[in-house]
């Protein structure tokens with residue numbers, strides 16, 4: 001790891017350790033998720049000017065009206081997705097800066113991530129490349145379509161809020177798979193969808209605040 005990756009001062013490993021302690025205090029229990037959060041340098045994914053705030057538990061602007069999710073919500077969603085078991089193939093809708101994709105890359109074999117804003121897609125690709133993350137495939141596309149060529153997925157995670165669950169994504173969820181997404185408009189909550197041989201089961205979880213899932217490519 002080079003100096004930029006390991007970081008100094010506010011971006012150091014010590015700062016990251018504090019983040020992990022905070023996540024534990026907030027209720028994150030899955031050690032695999034905590035290790036993944038510890039392994040990924042979040043400051044690489046945010047603007048240089050914001051790097052000193054990269055490990056605060058806040059969402060930060062990414063440009064293009066988008067935000068990088070706060071670390072707690074990334075950890076929480078990945079914990080729900082994992083449910084304590086190893087994941088094989090995961091689809092993420094809304095790559096943004098690529099931070100969550102890098103965390104997912106630590107807990108699943110193959111990640112596919114879709115982003116509708118081209119400059120974000122390009123920047124995420126550059127960051128993941130810099131960190132030599134090899135098991136993430138990025139696509140510049142409308143996530144409402146999912147990614148039929150790589151389906152089925154045993155996990156689907158959405159980083160933007162939908163008013164209803166896109167049916168195409170339900171179809172691309174494997175039997176035995178889990179999907180985590182924010183649902184709602186002004187008032188949002190996290191929603192877990194589990195697919196078994198008989199169909200889908202939806203569980204409403206905690207309140208959330210995400211940018212909206214939009215339609216089409218930008």
Ligand code: SAH
Pocket residue numbers: 066067068069093094095096097098099100101114115116117120141142143144159160211212213214215216
């Ligand atoms: N996971 C991201 C958070 C991104 S914020 C991270 O770690 O930084 C949500 C992202 O979803 C934004 O980048 C937005 O452009 C994207 N998005 C919104 N609607 C989308 C759609 N229909 N398809 C793909 N991406 C979408």
